[in-house]
Amino acid sequence: xxxxxxxxxxxxxxxxxxxxxxxxxxxxxxxxxxxxxxxxxxxxxxxxxxxxxxxxxxxxxxxxxxxxxxxxxxxxxxxxxxxxxxxxxxxxxxxxxxxxxxxxxxxxxxxxxxxxxxxxxxxxxxxxxxxxxxxxxxxxxxxxxxxxxxxxxxxxxxxxxxxxxxxxxxxxxxxxxxxxxxxxxxxxxxxxxxxxxxxxxxxx
Amino acid sequence: xxxxxxxxxxxxxxxxxxxxxxxxxxxxxxxxxxxxxxxxxxxxxxxxxxxxxxxxxxxxxxxxxxxxxxxxxxxxxxxxxxxxxxxxxxxxxxxxxxxxxxxxxxxxxxxxxxxxxxxxxxxxxxxxxxxxxxxxxxxxxxxxxxxxxxxxxxxxxxxxxxxxxxxxxxxxxxxxxxxxxxxxxxxxxxxxxxxxxxxxxxxxxxxxxxxxxxxxxxxxxxxxxxxxxxxxxxxxxxxxxxxxxxxxxxxxxxxxxxxxxxxxxxxxxxxxxxxxxxxxxxxxxxxxxxxxxxxxxxxxxxxxxxxxxxxxxxxxxxxxxxxxxxxxxxxxxxxxxxxxxxxxxxxxxxxxxxxxxxxxxxxxxxxxxxxxxxxxxxxxxxxxxxxxxxxxxxxxxxxxxxxxxxxxxxxxxxxxxxxxxxxxxxxxxxxxxxxxxxxxxxxxxxxxxxxxxxxxxxxxxxxxxxxxxxxxxxxxxxxxxxxxxxxxxxxxxxxxxxxxxxxxxxxxxxxxxxxxxxxxxxxxxxxxxxxxxxxxxxxxxxxxxxxxxx
Numbered sequence: 001x002x003x004x005x006x007x008x009x010x011x012x013x014x015x016x017x018x019x020x021x022x023x024x025x026x027x028x029x030x031x032x033x034x035x036x037x038x039x040x041x042x043x044x045x046x047x048x049x050x051x052x053x054x055x056x057x058x059x060x061x062x063x064x065x066x067x068x069x070x071x072x073x074x075x076x077x078x079x080x081x082x083x084x085x086x087x088x089x090x091x092x093x094x095x096x097x098x099x100x101x102x103x104x105x106x107x108x109x110x111x112x113x114x115x116x117x118x119x120x121x122x123x124x125x126x127x128x129x130x131x132x133x134x135x136x137x138x139x140x141x142x143x144x145x146x147x148x149x150x151x152x153x154x155x156x157x158x159x160x161x162x163x164x165x166x167x168x169x170x171x172x173x174x175x176x177x178x179x180x181x182x183x184x185x186x187x188x189x190x191x192x193x194x195x196x197x198x199x200x201x202x203x204x
Numbered sequence: 205x206x207x208x209x210x211x212x213x214x215x216x217x218x219x220x221x222x223x224x225x226x227x228x229x230x231x232x233x234x235x236x237x238x239x240x241x242x243x244x245x246x247x248x249x250x251x252x253x254x255x256x257x258x259x260x261x262x263x264x265x266x267x268x269x270x271x272x273x274x275x276x277x278x279x280x281x282x283x284x285x286x287x288x289x290x291x292x293x294x295x296x297x298x299x300x301x302x303x304x305x306x307x308x309x310x311x312x313x314x315x316x317x318x319x320x321x322x323x324x325x326x327x328x329x330x331x332x333x334x335x336x337x338x339x340x341x342x343x344x345x346x347x348x349x350x351x352x353x354x355x356x357x358x359x360x361x362x363x364x365x366x367x368x369x370x371x372x373x374x375x376x377x378x379x380x381x382x383x384x385x386x387x388x389x390x391x392x393x394x395x396x397x398x399x400x401x402x403x404x405x406x407x408x409x410x411x412x413x414x415x416x417x418x419x420x421x422x423x424x425x426x427x428x429x430x431x432x433x434x435x436x437x438x439x440x441x442x443x444x445x446x447x448x449x450x451x452x453x454x455x456x457x458x459x460x461x462x463x464x465x466x467x468x469x470x471x472x473x474x475x476x477x478x479x480x481x482x483x484x485x486x487x488x489x490x491x492x493x494x495x496x497x498x499x500x501x502x503x504x505x506x507x508x509x510x511x512x513x514x515x516x517x518x519x520x521x522x523x524x525x526x527x528x529x530x531x532x533x534x535x536x537x538x539x540x541x542x543x544x545x546x547x548x549x550x551x552x553x554x555x556x557x558x559x560x561x562x563x564x565x566x567x568x569x570x571x572x573x574x575x576x577x578x579x580x581x582x583x584x585x586x587x588x589x590x591x592x593x594x595x596x597x598x599x600x601x602x603x604x605x606x607x608x609x610x611x612x613x614x615x616x617x618x619x620x621x622x623x624x625x626x627x628x629x630x631x632x633x634x635x636x637x638x639x640x641x642x643x644x645x646x647x648x649x650x651x652x653x654x655x656x657x658x659x660x661x662x663x664x665x666x667x668x669x670x671x672x673x674x675x676x677x678x679x680x681x682x683x684x685x686x687x688x689x690x691x692x693x694x695x696x697x698x699x700x701x702x703x704x705x706x707x708x709x710x711x712x713x714x715x716x717x718x719x720x721x722x723x724x725x726x727x728x729x730x731x732x733x734x735x736x737x738x739x740x741x742x743x744x745x746x747x748x749x750x751x752x753x754x
Contacts, residue, residue: 023233023236025236162233162236162237162242166237166239166241166242167242167245168241168242168243168244168245168246168247168248168249169245169249171233171242171245171246172246172249172250172253175229175233181229183229183232183233183236184232184235184236186232188225188228188229189225190229191222191223191225191226191229192226192229192230192253
C-alpha cells in the first residue's frame, strides 16, 4: 500500500486514512479541487467515488474527459459518479448508519472484490443544508467517519462551500471532526480536530 | 479543557505551538470566509478554545451593543483596548479589532480570573486576525459593490449605446430614403425593414398611398370621414404615435398641417420601443416628403396659373412657348379657352377649382387651368363633349351649379385672348345669360357671333337707336323694361304664353306692355319687316350691353 501519494494539487500529498475537510468559495474553486483530485486518482489506478450535490459538479467531472477517457473509467467502474439523492439522501432523508454502510459497501467492494489498491472518495456536502430529516446529524456522521477510515486503504475528501456554510459555530464543528483541513491549496494537520469519542460525547 | 492547561514547559511549548497553528487555520478560514457574520461567529466560537473565559462578545464600532453598558468604557479604552469592568466577571478585557482600515471595534472577553499571559497573547492575536479578516471582507464587499455598480453602469451604458446605435441606424436609413427620392414607397419599405412589421402610408383621408410588407389588404379598409377626423384629432393631441386597434398611427404634419399618416400594423401589440422610434422618425421623414411634394405641386400650379394668365392677357409667341416648354407643356396644339362658372353646395372657390381640375383630367379635356376670381379658366387641348365635361364638374362638386362658355379654337399664342373673350361672351350674351345651366360654344351663337365680330360698333349703335331709341329713353325715364319685354317677345316668335313665362309676368301685364311698346315706339308688330329689324335691334342692344361691360 502506498504511504504517500499526490493529491493532484501542487505540493499536496495524501496519506491513507486521511479524512479531509476542504473549504472553498463557489463552484469554480470547487472544481479546482475536485477535478485534479479525481484525475490524479484515475491516473494512479485508484478507485474513485464521487458524490455530487450540484448538477454543475457533474459537468466538472466530465471536464476530466479533456485528459482522460472518462467514459471508459465510468464503464469499467474505476470512476463512480453519483448524486447526493442516491447516496446521502436516499429516500429523502439522511441516516448515519446507512451512509457508513454505503461507504463500507462501495469502498470495501472496490478493495475486496475489484482488487483496487486504493480508494479516493469525495463528497460535496451542500446537501446537508437542505431542509430534510436527518441532516442535522452531519457532524456526528463526520465524527463517526473517522472510525471508518482506518478499515480500508482510502482517503475521503469532504467539500464545504464557505458561501453556503456561513455559520461560524458549524464551521468550527466541521474543523473539529476532520483530522486534516485543506485551505487555500494548503493541507494541514488540523489543530482543532477532536477525538471522535470526545466530540460525540460532548455533543450527545 | 483548554489548550494551555498543562504546566510542564515542554508541554507548554507544544500547547502554544498547537494554539498558534489553530489560530493560523482560523485566520485562513476567516480570510476565506464569505461574510462579516461568519467571521464574527468564528472569533466568538473559537475564543473559549484558546483561553479560559466565560464571556466572549464582539462589539463593533457604531454597532448595537451585545453587552449592555459598555459604550463609555469602550470609548475610553479606544483603539488600543484595555481593561473593562463587567458584572459578575473577575476580569474583563476589550481587545481592539484593528486593521489597516482603522479601528473596527472590540473583542470583549470576560473570565472569572485573569487568563495566563500566553492565553492573553492568543486572545489578542485572535482579535487582530478577526479585525484583519473583517477589514478584508469589508473591502472585498465594497469592491464587489463597486464592481456590481460598474457592471450595472456598463449595462446601462451598453443599453444607451445600443439605443443610440439603433437610433442612428434608423436615422441613417430614413435619411438615405429621403435623399434618394424614393418617396412614400421608400419610407414605408424602410420602416418595414427596421421594424419587421407591415407598414402603410395613408393620405389625410385614410386612402392608401404606399404599403410595405406581406399580405397587402385589398381593398384597403377606410374609416368614415367622421371617425378619421376623430382619429387625427386624438393623434394631434397625443403628439406621439397612438394605438388604434391593431394599428399604431403617427401623423405627418409639418407646421401643424396634417398631410398624411404612417401606420404600423401590430395586432399582437409586440412593437418594441425601437419600432416606435422608427415609426416616429418615419413620420418625420414622411412629413418632409409630403411637404416637399406639396410645395412642388403648388409651385407647378403657380407656374401654370402664371402661364394661363399670361396667355389670356396676351403675350408674344416666343415668351408663351418658352414658359410652356419649361413646364413640359405642348402649347403648339389647337386649344380652346373654356370659362366655367359655378359653385358647389358651399361657396368655396378652391373646392370648385379642384372639381374642374379633376373633371378636365378625367374627361379628358386639358391640364392647363387657373382660377380667376369665382371662375375657372381651362385651356382645353381636346374637343370633348362639352356638356359631358360640365356634368363631370357637377358630379365632382357633388351638386350645386356649373355653367360653361367655350371660345373658338386658337392655333397660335396670340389667339388665346380672343378665345377667352369669346368664352366669356358665350356665358354673358342676353340669349344665353338667361338660359338654364349649360355649356355654350361661341361657335353656336349665330347672329351674336356676327355682332361681336364687327369692328366698328357705331353703325350698330345707330341702328339700335333708330329702332329702339324711344323705348330705351322711356325705360330710362320710367324705370320700365319695355326693351327687354320686346326682346323676349320677338325671341319667342310672338308667343304670348312663352314670353309671359320667361319674363315671369302675368299674360295681361305682357299685353299691356306690348300695347305701350306699340304706342311709344310707333311700331307695327304685325309687320314681318318691322319684326325682323326689331329682333335684330334687340339682339344688338343686348350684345352692345355685354360688350360695353366687358
